[in-house]
Amino acid sequence: MRRSWLVLLAILMLLGAFSLSLAQTTDEPPDTDAPDQEVGAPVEPGDEEGQEPALPAEDVEEAGEGEEEPAMEAPGDEEISAGDELAGEEVAAEETELEEPGLGTPGGGLVLPRPNQVEVFDVPNDGGAGLGVLWYWDGATSAQTRIYIEVKSSPELLDEYRLTDDEWNRLSRELDALEADLRDILPVRNAARAETVELDIALRKAIADESPEAARLRREYWQKQIVENERMQTRRDKLWDRLQRRTGRSSAGDDRLPLLEKYQAFRYLEAAFAQGEWISTNIANVNPEMIETKADYPDLFGLDPEEADKLYAAVNSLRAVNPAAIGEELFVNAEARYDYQAPNTVSIPLTPGVHYDLRMVVMEGELIQTHDLGGAATRTNYLDRSKLNNLIFAAVFAALILSAIAIARRNPKMFIRRISGLEAVDEAIGRATEMGKPVLYLCGLDPLSTLPTIAAVNILGRVARRIADYDSDLLVPCRDPVVLTVAQEVVKEGYIDAGRPDAYREDNIFFVTDDQFSYTAATCGIMMREKPAANFFMGYYYAESLLLAETGASTGAIQIAGTDALHQLPFFITTCDYTLIGEELYAASAYLSREPMLLGSLKGQDIGKAMVMLLIILQTLFFIISANWNWLRMLVEPL
Amino acid sequence: MLFFKRQWPVIVAFVVGIVMWARYYIPTDESQTLQDEFTRWARILVGFAAILGILSLLHHHVSKIRLKKPGFGFSYITLAAFIVMGLAGLLPISWRWLGFAGMQIHGEGPWNWMFNNMFVPMQATMFSVLAFFIASAAFRAFRARSMEATSLLLAACIMMIGRVPIGKWIADSVTFFNTPEAASWLLNIPNAAAQRGILLGVLLSQIAIAVRIIFGIERTYMGGGD
């Protein structure tokens, strides 16, 4: 009985794991594993925002007379972000028909490749929204081919980024306050900055000429640079910090952009929409050969997806170029008013809960072709599915611990293996009786609130009972007054259990001092004087372990230690006759005290260990059966 | 009242624990903010817990003096040293008249001077004394009593020779006695394996303790009393 439920649970776990991993191989993948690095990490961290928009613009001009102006705002960025997880169902899996073939083939038989069997679906990102696109190429790509994925603009889309009246008021109020406060600061700083440049040149010249002016110039330079420029800059930064703090999040809560950025995103998008119907995304100017396939994203599509070679790209932000005249309302003359420079391009994350229509632009040299991909709606993600294996493990393990404790409450006779150190205890006490010498027992140096000390006190109860049986003396010097009181109780109880309450002497369990080294010195003194036949060191020890164990060994006592202080264990093992190593101490204490909490969680941990061992065995077996069967490891891969 | 003394803390631990646990799986900004705010509070709380340690130590020494316990004379030294060191860092006074350039905890003030010339040497010396005891224990107590102790001492000796320059020197002179290689293998293979086994066990027990705390089974943190 006692072992059967353990085995049962282990089998259940295994089945769960099995079904989970089988699920990975199907097309709807509630899956668990992929290395963390892939999540949202740019494949090529190359260009960032703020790169001159001129470059892609040139591209477009070179591209000549395409049917539609493609990628007007393409910022020339080569980020491919992998989406995180595939949401349960595919929102729109339209298989798009091929359009008319592209322009002619001036390059001599060159035909642009076109996407085929396209699927667009929602990929909830870590803290954001994203759309995934899957397709096959119809035709060959080359190293010169570039693709862009673009989003169709619509009034509704723009509305997602529009400030509400309340937000608008808040932002403009704060910006006004900022402007007012900066009015005193900016002119001084700007003047100082300008002068610093001149002063710097003059100072260098003066130093080179060894002119006597140098000292004065250096003072002036210091005055301008440190006192005026830097101090003013600091004040300016603080005011900006205040603005960011006060206008941090928008009120709605559904939106991840701080107000200022939201406003800016709105302005940029508005301008972009005014220029063309389509707007660029993070998939821009990408060489199709750099695009990865379904097989590269086991976290999304399982380990062995159908159509594993289907190409995959994730769209998670819009790119908009600085409209030359951003200038309405708040941002007129922004640099002078707020010391704010609008960035050249901004990357605007997709908003959850919005329908986006996508198209793909394929470009090679002069040739350009566009294809509608269909669309899908993004959704907010409230569960990070990449952490699912973590969640399952944590929940199952917690349930195991709690139920094991509940079972232990009803049935405290749960099986725990004999701890061989405990037999050595009886032997040592027997020898002490033979020699007519006392036994020394230490409960460690930690207070009673820690587990090792509780374990030590539990074992003390057992030792006391045996000692009462054999009629020897038990000395317990304590470091903590609370431990002292409890130890006295426990020992007294042991003597009463053994039917020898008369033999109990309270003076033998005593408080020494709470100072670490004084305690050690005093205890060593006791060992030298009383020459106990057996020494027990249970509980937690620090650097003094060596002193205690060495002194004990030199008096010829049998020594038994038990601690989970890993650094002190080697010393105990070499100087003591028997040592309870680490968790054995807890097991011994649970074995003796039968306390449900200790017993139950020991059992729960045992099941955890059994699971780990089972995984090791299975993995090895599977590897030997078939060298490619590696899914057990994927199961525990942290994401 | 008893509710607030006994049940309320358990409920608080449960709610906060579950929220902090669950938020890990929720990838929204609000959940991140929740964690940031909690850690901010936690930092302040731990700061006060540290003050608690300081106060109870002082309390201990004051009461030792008041009750004239054995060795109470030394407690005067502790208190005097505390007052001098504490004031040296807190008082906004220039110590130039004593020849110190800095004040409070900045620069070369008396606080810094006391830290470097009293705190550092004493703390460093306390543990260095153990080197002597290890050497004496090597003679008197480190015995190959059992198979386990024998293998432990063997590994230890290989480590001790293999991890100092003289091991390299010996290996260069006597080809067969390559302790640096052996020590490196011991550390990287059997040691790593055993440590990983121990680590997995320890982690499971850490998680078990955390679960017990959240579900109110483990209440040692509450201290004694009703």
Add this chain to the structure above:
Amino acid sequence: MDFVSFVLNLDRRVIYTIVALCVVVPLVKPLSLPIDTTPEVEGIYDVIEQLPAGSHVLVAGDFDPASKPELFPMLEAVLAHCFEKDIHPHLLTLWPAGPGLMQRAIENQAAIYNKQSGTDYCFLGFRYGSAAVVLGMTGSVTETFTTDFYGTPTATMPIYEDVHRVADFDYIIDLAAGATVEIWIAYGAEPQGVPMGASCTAVSAAGYYPYLQAGQITGLAGGMLGTAEYEVLLSRNYPDIQGDKSRPRPTGEATKGMDAQSAVHVFIVLSIIVANVCFYLSVRREREERRKA
């Protein structure tokens, strides 16, 4: 009294004297045995060596004066290496007894390399809460450490323009006298995907090999030996401070101590062997005597 009982009853004071001599003699008259570097330490050195100038390295000095001989020279060497390569170190400590030592190390090195606080480096100081501090820093460094050690607000420092949270650092190195390496791995480096190296006291070095094995730390410098190896690597590649021939790099404190270390280790190993042989002989003799009786 024969040799066996002489060894087994050797007076402590004799042993203490031998130990003291084993330490003092090599310190006064160094042998300068060459120190071999191991892949463990190179794992830290190479990562910092390959970082481009202007990178940001988080240096956590989580130790107190009790571990000063082992970790303080390591801290100085790491800072010197960073400054040598124009990398920005961000120094902090999770141990309340740490700031005094950190202050000494960073001020010394900054003076040698003529670096400015706030632009070239930042000494964040100390906050209570270990894991809470690390978790806080994954959200925002400047909100966790609103001021640096000297009380300057960090938000205004130029060095924090492109570094906001733990994920923005290029490398983390923890110099730990306690269990802080686990905290940095569990809450900082691993979830944020930042490579990390660990330097620790020799006491805990053996326990970090599983992390090294699994690639969770790129390198491990254990105790005085690891520190000495780092110093050797540094002075081999940068024999002069900032390439200035008139300022040769001084020999590191840990390197100087390794001869004494060798001597004491040999003595301890010999005494374990000799004492165990004598113990075995005496046990056998006792047994024989008992059989005779």
Add this chain to the structure above:
Amino acid sequence: MTPGELIGIWIAAGLTLMMFSFIYRDNVFFKFGEHLYLGVSVGYYINIQYWQVIVPDLYRPVTIDHNYWVIIPAILGIFILLRLVPSLAWLSRMSFALYIGGFAGLAIPNVIHSIFLRQLSETLRPFAGGWGEALLTMVLFILFFALLAYAVSGGGWIAAVGTLVMFGVICLGIWLNWMVAIDINQVIILLGVFTVLIFFFFSLEHKRLVGGISRVGLFFIMVSFGASFGYTVMARISLLIGRFQFLIDDWIKRAMLGQ
């Protein structure tokens, strides 16, 4: 050298020697040093507390940033201090419950993610090479460890000879490149982790096979403890060297001889 430095070195040296006097036995100088150290350290910590916690986390947010939220944790912090007042000690439980409960919740997923799963997946790393070699290596090593386990759990001399023969076969195998593509160390690590887990497994009696496996696990643990023993010796001696470096270089050479 300034007089401040000189006095400092003499005081530091004196205190060092005072602490060293503990080698002889617990005496009045050591006690004096110990209590002085205690006082100085408390004085040190109170300053760190003030300058690194109270000022940046409480004083500045309230007075400069006008962020009054921090007052709540501050009140909870004051509750912690009430642990010293027996009648109000129960208030401190609120703060501890908040802190310890919250951290228990934070620890579970983070520890599982960053350490437990990472270590486990590293252990389950597939072997390099083909399955035939893997099978051979595994069989050889399992046989070897089984024989070793049998030998150490009282299998007598036959088991001991068998172990040695098996060891010979493995050596031969390595020499003849039977297991060329297999990382033998990886096999050893796998077996080590497994046997150590068996050693700390309390639901099975340590008899026969399980007993033997756990003995092998114990050997792995002992080797690991041996390594940490050697390292601990190094640590303690390093500290001693550090102190002697100070005494020789700073005290004798600089302060006394003025070099």
